Amino acid sequence: MGHLATPPIKTSCEITLENLWQTAEGRKVLTCIQCGTCAGTCPYGEVMDYPPRRIIGMLRAGLLEEVYVSESLLNCVACYACKAKCPRGIDLTGVLLPLVKEQVLLHVPEMPVELQKALENTLRYGNPMGESPRKRAAWAKTAGVPIRVFSEDARTADVLWFVECYNSFYPRGQNISRATAKLFHILGVDFAILGNEEKCAGECGRLSWETGLSNTLMEYNMALLAKYRFHRIVTSSPHAYDAFKYRYPVLGFNYTLEQTVPFLFSYLEHLKPRLKRKLNYRVTYHDSCCLGRHNNYYEEPRELLRAIPGMQLVEMTHNRINTICCGGGGGGMWLDTYYKTKNQERLSERRAREAVATGADVLAVACDYEVSRFEDALKVLGADKKMVVKDVTELLAEALED
Amino acid sequence: MTGAIWVLAEHWKGELSDTTFELLALGRELADGLGVALEAVLAGHEVKRLAAHLGAADRVLCLEHPGLAEPNAEVHANAVAALFRARQPRAVLVPLTNITWDLGGLFASQLSVPFVNSCCGVRVVDGALQGTCLLYGGKMQATTATAEGPAIFGILPGTRQAEKGRVAKSPEVEEMAPAVIPARVRFNKYIEPEAGDVDITQQNVLVAVGRGLQSQGNVEIAEALAAALGGAVSGSRPVIDQGWLPQSRQVGKSGATVKPRLYLALGISGAPEHVEGMRDSELIVAINTDPQAPIFNIAHYGAVQDLLELVPVLTEEVKKRQAARVA
Amino acid sequence: MKIIVVLKMVPDVVEELEVASDGKSLSTDFLRLIVNERDAHALEAALLIKERHGGSVIVVGHEAPEIEEVLFSALAKGADRAIKVTGGAAEMTARGAALLLAKLLPTIPGVLPADLILTGCQALDDLDGQTAPLLACALNLPYLGLVSRIEADPAAQKATVAKEYAGGVHGEFEVPLPAVLGIQGAEKPPRYVPVAKVRAATKSQKLESVAIPAAEESMPTHVEVLQLSKPESTGHAEMLEGTPEELAGKVCEILAGRGLL
Numbered sequence: 006m007g008h009l010a011t012p013p014i015k016t017s018c019e020i021t022l023e024n025l026w027q028t029a030e031g032r033k034v035l036t037c038i039q040c041g042t043c044a045g046t047c048p049y050g051e052v053m054d055y056p057p058r059r060i061i062g063m064l065r066a067g068l069l070e071e072v073y074v075s076e077s078l079l080n081c082v083a084c085y086a087c088k089a090k091c092p093r094g095i096d097l098t099g100v101l102l103p104l105v106k107e108q109v110l111l112h113v114p115e116m117p118v119e120l121q122k123a124l125e126n127t128l129r130y131g132n133p134m135g136e137s138p139r140k141r142a143a144w145a146k147t148a149g150v151p152i153r154v155f156s157e158d159a160r161t162a163d164v165l166w167f168v169e170c171y172n173s174f175y176p177r178g179q180n181i182s183r184a185t186a187k188l189f190h191i192l193g194v195d196f197a198i199l200g201n202e203e204k205c206a207g208e209c210g211r212l213s214w215e216t217g218l219s220n221t222l223m224e225y226n227m228a229l230l231a232k233y234r235f236h237r238i239v240t241s242s243p244h245a246y247d248a249f250k251y252r253y254p255v256l257g258f259n260y261t262l263e264q265t266v267p268f269l270f271s272y273l274e275h276l277k278p279r280l281k282r283k284l285n286y287r288v289t290y291h292d293s294c295c296l297g298r299h300n301n302y303y304e305e306p307r308e309l310l311r312a313i314p315g316m317q318l319v320e321m322t323h324n325r326i327n328t329i330c331c332g333g334g335g336g337g338m339w340l341d342t343y344y345k346t347k348n349q350e351r352l353s354e355r356r357a358r359e360a361v362a363t364g365a366d367v368l369a370v371a372c373d374y375e376v377s378r379f380e381d382a383l384k385v386l387g388a389d390k391k392m393v394v395k396d397v398t399e400l401l402a403e404a405l406e407d
Numbered sequence: 408m409t410g411a412i413w414v415l416a417e418h419w420k421g422e423l424s425d426t427t428f429e430l431l432a433l434g435r436e437l438a439d440g441l442g443v444a445l446e447a448v449l450a451g452h453e454v455k456r457l458a459a460h461l462g463a464a465d466r467v468l469c470l471e472h473p474g475l476a477e478p479n480a481e482v483h484a485n486a487v488a489a490l491f492r493a494r495q496p497r498a499v500l501v502p503l504t505n506i507t508w509d510l511g512g513l514f515a516s517q518l519s520v521p522f523v524n525s526c527c528g529v530r531v532v533d534g535a536l537q538g539t540c541l542l543y544g545g546k547m548q549a550t551t552a553t554a555e556g557p558a559i560f561g562i563l564p565g566t567r568q569a570e571k572g573r574v575a576k577s578p579e580v581e582e583m584a585p586a587v588i589p590a591r592v593r594f595n596k597y598i599e600p601e602a603g604d605v606d607i608t609q610q611n612v613l614v615a616v617g618r619g620l621q622s623q624g625n626v627e628i629a630e631a632l633a634a635a636l637g638g639a640v641s642g643s644r645p646v647i648d649q650g651w652l653p654q655s656r657q658v659g660k661s662g663a664t665v666k667p668r669l670y671l672a673l674g675i676s677g678a679p680e681h682v683e684g685m686r687d688s689e690l691i692v693a694i695n696t697d698p699q700a701p702i703f704n705i706a707h708y709g710a711v712q713d714l715l716e717l718v719p720v721l722t723e724e725v726k727k728r729q730a731a732r733v734a
Numbered sequence: 735m736k737i738i739v740v741l742k743m744v745p746d747v748v749e750e751l752e753v754a755s756d757g758k759s760l761s762t763d764f765l766r767l768i769v770n771e772r773d774a775h776a777l778e779a780a781l782l783i784k785e786r787h788g789g790s791v792i793v794v795g796h797e798a799p800e801i802e803e804v805l806f807s808a809l810a811k812g813a814d815r816a817i818k819v820t821g822g823a824a825e826m827t828a829r830g831a832a833l834l835l836a837k838l839l840p841t842i843p844g845v846l847p848a849d850l851i852l853t854g855c856q857a858l859d860d861l862d863g864q865t866a867p868l869l870a871c872a873l874n875l876p877y878l879g880l881v882s883r884i885e886a887d888p889a890a891q892k893a894t895v896a897k898e899y900a901g902g903v904h905g906e907f908e909v910p911l912p913a914v915l916g917i918q919g920a921e922k923p924p925r926y927v928p929v930a931k932v933r934a935a936t937k938s939q940k941l942e943s944v945a946i947p948a949a950e951e952s953m954p955t956h957v958e959v960l961q962l963s964k965p966e967s968t969g970h971a972e973m974l975e976g977t978p979e980e981l982a983g984k985v986c987e988i989l990a991g992r993g994l995l
Contacts, residue, residue, distance in 0.1 A: 107928075110926075110928055111928060111931075115922070116925075116926050118923050121923070121926040124926065125926070128929060129768075130748065135748060136748065137748050137749045137750065139749065139750065139764060176701060215928060215929060216928075216929075216930060217928050217929025217930030217931070217932070217933060218928075218929045220929075220930075221929055342654075342657075345647075345654070346654070377678075381644070381645065384618055384645050385645055419899075425993070429993065478905060480877075480878070480879070481876065481877065505880055505897075505898055505899045506899065508855070508879050508880055509867060509877065509878065509879040509880070509916070512863055512864045512866070512867030512868065512879070513867045513870070513871060513877065515863060516863070516867055516868050516870075516871035516872070517871060520956075521862065521956035521957050522829070522862055522863045522956075522957070523861075523862065523957050524828075524860045524861055524862060524863060524864065525860060525861070537960065538957075540861055542858060542859055542860075542861065543744075543745050543747050543751055543760075543858045543859065546747055546751050546964065547751055547753070547760070547962055547963065547964060548962070548963060548964075549758075549861065549959045549960075549961070549962050550959070550960045550961040550962075550963075551861070551957050551958060551959055551960060552957075552958050552960050553956060553957055553958070554956060554958075567993075568991075568993045569993055570993070591876035591909075591910055591913075592876050592877070592878050592907050592908070592909050592910075592913075593907060593908040594905065594906075594907050595894070595905075595906040595907060595908060596905075596906050597899075597903055597904070597905055597906075598896065598903065598904040598905070598906055599903055609898070611994075612994065636989075636994070636995075668992070668994060669989065669992070669994050689992075690988075690989075690992055690994070691971075692985060692988070693971060702971075703970060703971045703973070704970055704971070705971075706971035707971060707972065708971055708972050708973075708974055708985070708988055709971035709972070709973050709974065710973065710974045710975070710981050710985075711973070712978065712981060716978050717978045717981055717982065720978040720979055720981075720982045721978075721981075721982040721985055721986075723982070724979075724982040724983060724985075724986050725986060725989075725995065728986055728990065728995055729995060732995075
């Protein structure tokens with residue numbers, strides 16, 4: 006148990022293709038032995054014209070510009086599988102691929118419209134859905150527990166809870182937020198949210214090609230965070246967690262940071278006695294790429310689930326470091342139509358099939374992208390009567406004594 | 408100065424459109440309210456035979472000329488403007504459809520007369536005409552007035568029932584051969600869509616199916632209803648993903664955004680990605696077995712019912728009523 | 735080819751719209767403006783023509799909140815000049831703006847004559863007319879609206895143009911140049927421009943500013959708003975009950991009432 010955190014890369018935002026060889030991470034790229042483990046591990050490896058190995062090859066040969074006009078990188082869902090398995094420990098997902106993707110955005114003749122819209126919406130409204138920012142905290146009104154908003158009450162809080170977009174605007178995400186709020190409340194956590202002032206943390210921008218967008222959001226959020234006083238930031242979104250942990254330090258971010266799952270895990274001794282309701286579910290837990298593979302939080306969610314009476318945990322074939330991405334990262338959230346036109350099976354369907362094969366009733370998740378993706382996938386597979394998707398916090402909240 | 412209320416009759420490919428009759432119904436109310444005549448302006452080539460259907464009007468001013476055969480807005484606007492100057496009507500109701508879109512704007516500009524755009528209604532108030540305009544995508548309506556003198560109103564489809572504008576009376580028909588200016592813009596031809604290639608964003612009626620359709624074999628149930636209503640079948644994402652309908656029929660975030668007059672959401676849960684593509688539909692009727700389906704939050708009417716049971720019955724009822732109307 | 739694109743800012747309806755205290759206009763408390771969607775398509779159509787035939791694209795817009803970003807974004811996408819028109823009444827309607835622009839364009843060096851003037855065929859706030867036909871009439875240029883495809887033939891000084899009708903039908907027209915076209919859609923959706931590129935344009939390029947002469951500043955309004963209000967809204971569907979036969983009957987009544995049967 007416990008986790009080994011990957012050392013934060015403080016300079017990744019400052020790495021460019023021009024200065025790549027002057028940075029430690031950049032020089033690591035040069036140590037690639039062209040073994041092809043990255044391509045073999047990549048969930049879309051078989052359809053990529055330029056898996057990481059080949060990108061490095063092209064880079065070395067001075068032919069990188071050919072990669073810029075290829076659609077190959079539209080298949081990268083930023084799942085960290087290649088980085089996790091690279092025998093040289095090259096940070097492919099965090100350093101190399103975003104740099105190339107940025108150039109692809111500038112050079113590829115036609116960009117999938119859905120992705121374009123998501124990026125435009127995020128810039129304009131602070132969320133990819135294109136919803137009015139004034140509706141971002143509407144979910145809090147029906148949370149059933151008091152939720153403080155910093156702009157209305159600026160007293161110091163112990164926790165600034167960064168809710169993020171999907172957990173604010175999507176009905177399923179809103180359920181997760183309400184469940185989380187309930188848990189915070191019964192644990193006596195002193196928290197407040199940014200409410201309508203909150204904007205996307207920008208991870209989808211960085212790993213989805215758009216440094217300019219990401220930088221704009223980072224600048225905004227840093228200024229916003231500076232307005233209020235709190236001891237730590239807890240975020241529901243593993244993607245926001247990644248953004249704050251690995252990108253924001255370049256702008257001076259040094260707040261104490263936690264994701265909801267390990268945060269709740271740290272309260273397990275207080276939480277366990279309150280989990281009185283028996284939930285007789287057979288549950289299989291899907292390791293999210295950001296929370297799991299990238300940040301090594303594998304056992305915490307499982308311990309939380311085991312603490313619920315009546316829960317039976319079964320593992321999918323690919324678990325922990327071997328998890329198969331739901332396909333939402335790297336812009337994948339908005340590329341499903343694109344994959345469909347290429348007759349590529351969506352990763353969420355591939356993974357959902359594995360989940361169904363375990364015979365479990367519940368697919369437990371911990372990442373804001375996953376709920377809608379897996380629910381859709383189960384519908385397509387015709388398995389939505391057999392299995393439901395629930396966030397870890399939803400299950401915990403369900404098990405609370407009333 | 409006749410001071411009459413004019414309705415610009417819209418016809419396309421030899422047929423008068425429903426909008427024409429909607430405008431006649433509206434025009435009749437206004438003419439009666441002001442105590443003036445209602446006149447229909449029918450411009451085209453070999454269109455006199457259509458005049459007989461315009462009985463709701465007191466008189467049909469028929470502008471007949473080979474130069475008006477083609478859908479050339481500049482030429483038509485010019486001819487109607489000349490007639491306007493000669494007859495001095497009180498107001499002109501111009502339809503706002505793809506067919507007559509250009510006409511209203513040009514016509515008003517040529518005459519330097521106020522043009523009240525995007526009207527969902529016009530009323531007589533203290534002897535003056537007030538147009539109610541739908542603005543900002545239908546989110547607001549503006550009640551307007553114009554300075555004394557004639558005005559032109561661009562009327563949206565659906566302000567009145569076309570029924571009310573169909574009167575079995577023979578109107579007086581005044582035929583005129585207008586002077587027609589040479590066209591600068593030349594019409595070549597119509598290009599029909601490829602067979603099976605339906606543009607769902609252009610449909611007035613969409614029968615939209617979701618997961619509740621249960622299998623590809625049931626698509627024909629939806630198609631029968633769509634055919635009866637004069638519309639097309641569209642689908643939500645899971646349906647397209649499973650290949651039950653082609654991509655071109657997809658409504659929602661990754662598909663098309665549609666604003667039909669009628670959107671029948673059948674077995675569609677109403678997920679945000681779908682709703683964002685159809686929430687501005689004028690009339691949304693949702694059928695779903697789940698009373699909690701989010702679609703009911705944005706639909707105007709709903710029923711908790713299995714679409715497989717309801718749709719065939721609905722199709723029959725629609726056909727029955729249409730047959731009764733024609734008879 | 736020289737193409738002029740006329741852009742305007744309209745209320746962003748993603749935000750809730752409220753009526754101001756005067757009861758006749760929009761409250762500006764939370765109002766945001768966005769470029770008219772059809773105008774964005776017009777810009778894309780212009781850029782596509784420039785890519786195919788060479789030439790230049792000049793973007794023009796009346797001063798309004800957030801228009802500077804739109805103009806810089808147009809430059810970042812490939813427009814050659816961006817002109818901001820200043821002055822004029824704050825509440826200028828489509829008609830007033832179009833007529834002013836028609837008077838102003840000939841006075842700006844290097845703008846007219848142009849081969850094409852493109853603008854959106856409609857906008858959310860078109861109360862008293864549509865920009866495209868108004869401009870065309872004022873400039874005495876040929877005009878066609880609802881255009882979704884333009885094949886320019888600069889040598890022959892004409893363009894073959896597709897206009898949209900209902901049900902997927904298109905009309906093919908031949909338009910002599912110069913002309914004004916009201917754009918329904920470009921052949922491709924408006925292209926994406928990375929934020930970094932817009933920022934770069936903001937630093938390295940300049941917007942031209944042209945003032946409306948004082949004498950022209952006040953335009954008579956032909957259409958007066960007496961009252962602005964929200965149309966009746968629906969919160970939840972009115973639920974219908976009954977057997978399938980009864981429901982079919984009720985649904986048909988509703989459809990008939992809306993002129994759909």
